[in-house]
Amino acid sequence: MLESLYLNLGQHDALSDAEKALLVGAMTFERHFATGQDIVASGSRPTYSTLILDGLAARYKVLEDGGRQFTSLQVAGDFVDLHAFLLKTMDHGIVALSPCHVVFADHSRLRAITEEAPHLTRLLWLDTLVDGAIHREWIVAMGRRSKTSHLAHLVCELFVRLQVVQRTNGMSFHLPLSQAELADVIGLSVVHMNRVIGALRKIGVVSWANHTVTILDWHKLQEIAEFDPTYLSMTREPR
Amino acid sequence: MLESLYLNLGQHDALSDAEKALLVGAMTFERHFATGQDIVASGSRPTYSTLILDGLAARYKVLEDGGRQFTSLQVAGDFVDLHAFLLKTMDHGIVALSPCHVVFADHSRLRAITEEAPHLTRLLWLDTLVDGAIHREWIVAMGRRSKTSHLAHLVCELFVRLQVVQRTNGMSFHLPLSQAELADVIGLSVVHMNRVIGALRKIGVVSWANHTVTILDWHKLQEIAEFDPTYLSMTREPR
DNA sequence: GCCAGGCATTAACATTTGTTAGAAGACGCT
DNA sequence: AGCGTCTTCTAACAAATGTTAATGCCTGGC
Numbered sequence: 001m002l003e004s005l006y007l008n009l010g011q012h013d014a015l016s017d018a019e020k021a022l023l024v025g026a027m028t029f030e031r032h033f034a035t036g037q038d039i040v041a042s043g044s045r046p047t048y049s050t051l052i053l054d055g056l057a058a059r060y061k062v063l064e065d066g067g068r069q070f071t072s073l074q075v076a077g078d079f080v081d082l083h084a085f086l087l088k089t090m091d092h093g094i095v096a097l098s099p100c101h102v103v104f105a106d107h108s109r110l111r112a113i114t115e116e117a118p119h120l121t122r123l124l125w126l127d128t129l130v131d132g133a134i135h136r137e138w139i140v141a142m143g144r145r146s147k148t149s150h151l152a153h154l155v156c157e158l159f160v161r162l163q164v165v166q167r168t169n170g171m172s173f174h175l176p177l178s179q180a181e182l183a184d185v186i187g188l189s190v191v192h193m194n195r196v197i198g199a200l201r202k203i204g205v206v207s208w209a210n211h212t213v214t215i216l217d218w219h220k221l222q223e224i225a226e227f228d229p230t231y232l233s234m235t236r237e238p239r
Numbered sequence: 240m241l242e243s244l245y246l247n248l249g250q251h252d253a254l255s256d257a258e259k260a261l262l263v264g265a266m267t268f269e270r271h272f273a274t275g276q277d278i279v280a281s282g283s284r285p286t287y288s289t290l291i292l293d294g295l296a297a298r299y300k301v302l303e304d305g306g307r308q309f310t311s312l313q314v315a316g317d318f319v320d321l322h323a324f325l326l327k328t329m330d331h332g333i334v335a336l337s338p339c340h341v342v343f344a345d346h347s348r349l350r351a352i353t354e355e356a357p358h359l360t361r362l363l364w365l366d367t368l369v370d371g372a373i374h375r376e377w378i379v380a381m382g383r384r385s386k387t388s389h390l391a392h393l394v395c396e397l398f399v400r401l402q403v404v405q406r407t408n409g410m411s412f413h414l415p416l417s418q419a420e421l422a423d424v425i426g427l428s429v430v431h432m433n434r435v436i437g438a439l440r441k442i443g444v445v446s447w448a449n450h451t452v453t454i455l456d457w458h459k460l461q462e463i464a465e466f467d468p469t470y471l472s473m474t475r476e477p478r
Numbered sequence: 479g480c481c482a483g484g485c486a487t488t489a490a491c492a493t494t495t496g497t498t499a500g501a502a503g504a505c506g507c508t
Numbered sequence: 509a510g511c512g513t514c515t516t517c518t519a520a521c522a523a524a525t526g527t528t529a530a531t532g533c534c535t536g537g538c
Contacts, residue, residue, distance in 0.1 A: 059375065064465055067383040071375040083372070086365040086478050091372060091470040115357045122353055125364045126325040128371065133322070133330060135374035136298065136310040142381040143426025144306040147495085178515065187382025189496050194517060226303055231330040239325050386525085417485065428526050433487060 001103070002027070004077030004165045005051055009123050011164050012130075013239040019120045026109040027051070033096040035176070040081050042093040048104040049082045055100030056176055060184070061092045070185045072134065073097075073158065077165040083128055085110050098176040122239050133231040142187055145226070147196045148203075150186055152225035155206060155213060160229055172214040200224075240342070241266070243316030243404045244290055248362050250403050251369075252478040258359045265348040266290070272335040274415075279320050281332040287343040288321045294339030295415055299423070300331045309424045311373065312336075312397065316404040322367055324349050337415040361478050372470040381426055384465070386435045387442075389425055391464035394445060394452060399468055411453040439463075 002023055009015055028048065033039050039050055039057055057080050058070040071092060074080045080094045085107050114121045134157070141150040162173045177185070183193035200206050205221040207214045215221055241262055248254055267287065272278050278289055278296055296319050297309040310331060313319045319333045324346050353360045373396070380389040401412045416424070422432035439445050444460040446453045454460055 061375070061379045061383075063379070063383055069379040069382040071378045083368045086361055087368055087372065087472050088474075088476060088478070089469060089472070091467075092375065114361055118354045118360075121357075121360065122325055125360075125367070128364070129322045129326055129367060132367065132371040132374060133326065135371060135378060136300070136331065138378055139310045139374060139381065140300045140302070140308045142378065143308040143423075144302055179517095180515080184382075187378075190515095191497075191517090192495055195495090198517085228330075230328060233326050233328070235327075237327060239327070418487095419485080429486090430488085430527075431525055434525090437487085 001053065002051075004053060007165045008077030009127060011234050011236065012126055013123060013236055015120075015123070019117065019123075022113055022117055022120055023105075026105040026113065027103045028106050030101065030103045033057075033100040033102065035096055035098055037096050038093055039096055039100065039102065040084070040090055040094040042090055044090050045088055046081060046084050046090065046107075048106050049085050049110065050080045050094070050102050050104055052076050052078050052080060053101040053103055055102075056097040057094055057100055058097050058181075058185075059092050059094050068184045069187060070181075071138075072131065073185065075158075075161055075165060076167055079105075079124075079127060082110075082124065083131070097181065119239075126233070126239055130231075130233050133233065137231050147186065147188060147192070148199050149224055149226065151182075151196050151200055152205070152221050153227055154185065155200075155215065156222055156225045156227035156229075157232075159213075159215060160232060160234075164234070170214075171216075171218065172212055174211060175213050176211045240292065241290075243292060246404045247316030248366060250473050250475065251365055252362060252475055254359075254362070258356065258362075261352055261356055261359055262344075265344040265352065266342045267345050269340065269342045272296075272339040272341065274335055274337055276335050277332055278335055278339065278341065279323070279329055279333040281329055283329050284327055285320060285323050285329065285346075287345050288324050288349065289319045289333070289341050289343055291315050291317050291319060292340040292342055294341075295336040296333055296339055297336050297420075297424075298331050298333050307423045308426060309420075310377075311370065312424065314397075314400055314404060315406055318344075318363075318366060321349075321363065322370070336420065358478075365472070365478055369470075369472055372472065376470050386425065386427060386431070387438050388463055388465065390421075390435050390439055391444070391460050392466055393424065394439075394454065395461055395464045395466035395468075396471075398452075398454060399471060399473075403473070409453075410455075410457065411451055413450060414452050415450045 005023060006015055006020060040046060052074055054076050057074045059072045060068055060070045062068050084090055141153050145153065159168060159173055162168045167173060179193050180190045183190045186193065197208060201208055205217045205224065207216060244262060245254055245259060279285060291313055293315050296313045298311045299307055299309045301307050323329055380392050384392065398407060398412055401407045406412060418432045419429045422429045425432065436447060440447060444456045444463065446455060
């Protein structure tokens with residue numbers, strides 16, 4: 001059941017069978033969320049962390065004027081709120097952007113892992129560190145890239161992350177985001193989001209229809225995005 | 240010597256004397272960096288993590304067109320590259336924005352801490368999680384706040400963080416950043432950065448001269464920024 | 479005290495991005 | 509098939525932000 005988690009953690013360093021067993025042992029019940037449902041509410045103090053088995057979810061904050069900003073996208077194999085294990089209080093919400101199948105890991109059992117399984121603890125820590133690295137890359141994209149480059153970068157990142165957990169299909173992947181939602185990822189108005197998608201299409205590096213993105217020219221896309229996957233730490237080495 | 244680190248980690252949960260001793264034991268040599276010097280180079284694979292004892296530093300990335308974006312500001316008591324302990328390869332650089340006094344913690348000794356001191360490990364992990372929370376707040380600011388609000392938010396955040404490590408002076412703090420550097424924090428041109436600072440001054444919530452920021456109206460500043468310090472996890476509770 | 483260079487500030491203009499509004503298309507429901 | 513609703517896409521205009529350039533200020537070196 002935890003295949004996607006093994007793929008995710010395992011891309012950084014080898015996972016032993018004992019460690020896999022500990023992860024399985026940390027899981028409690030499963031649940032399905034419908035598109036648009038909140039998986040974790042802002043301000044809550046969860047006693048479990050949520051692992052996505054399938055689907056797409058996002059962290060977000062809402063401002064007083066109603067503006068919404070997504071701060072991360074989470075795919076299969078991602079813990080959406082592993083940080084809440086130590087941060088305790090959620091300062092943001094997490095919403096399902098597609099039907100999501102998730103499983104909950106008890107904080108008390110995660111704590112036991114930190115007491116007894118140092119290597120696995122480091123891998124879980126690392127998982128949150130990669131989260132941070134992705135955040136930094138997003139900050140760079142928001143601050144200093146053109147919007148076209150930003151979108152191209154997002155496509156590169158999602159493609160690579162989805163590939164790791166075997167959710168790509170050739171050079172295509174499913175991206176169940178409306179343009180309004182995408183605008184809340186990039187930090188744009190819907191109208192301009194539409195212009196930017198149009199620009200990428202016009203250049204001919206991606207086709208984008210029916211919530212399916214197909215990369216037509218990976219090399220050129222990567223060039224536009226200045227995409228360097230180093231920040232995703234995809235090399236397998238002792239950690 | 241590690242007072243600022245104790246203040247930083249200790250704001251989240253109590254630190255025992257044994258834990259303080261472990262931290263002291265992890266430290267190797269100290270060093271001073273001049274303003275503008277790189278503390279950690281992008282692409283390097285450090286075998287130690289760097290703790291700031293005094294000074295201001297920043298993580299940054301540089302794009303092909305020469306554009307620079309800071310992804311975080313680091314103050315006394317912050318580990319600037321604790322994440323490199325597990326990420327291994329630096330995907331960004333770290334530069335001193337003022338004269339910096341730092342001390343290096345050996346990765347092998349940090350690793351020993353993860354093997355033997357679970358609670359301290361969780362506190363170090365937490366430190367990197369707060370880093371991530373700050374990143375998310377920056378993403379929200381870049382994507383959905385007005386530039387004035389973004390700057391106000393930054394001032395609020397820095398004031399609170401500096402207060403924790405006792406680097407404020409009443410309602411003032413030292414901010415040794417040129418407007419060009421500040422522009423690389425917010426993601427603006429220098430000219431517009433100047434306009435935005437002018438706007439905050441005009442509203443009368445801060446005075447800003449000689450690299451010293453004085454908050455004249457905290458309540459109003461917080462309101463403009465929609466600043467809610469929850470994300471900094473400043474409550475002391477079992478972790 | 480004088481000079482050079484960096485920094486802050488302003489102006490004028492160009493470009494990007496947002497807003498409002500509406501038309502056309504897609505999609506589920508009955 | 510028909511309907512309503514959400515989504516995509518466009519247009520026209522408004523506002524925010526970037527660019528280039530010039531000015532004056534301040535500070536450190538001589």
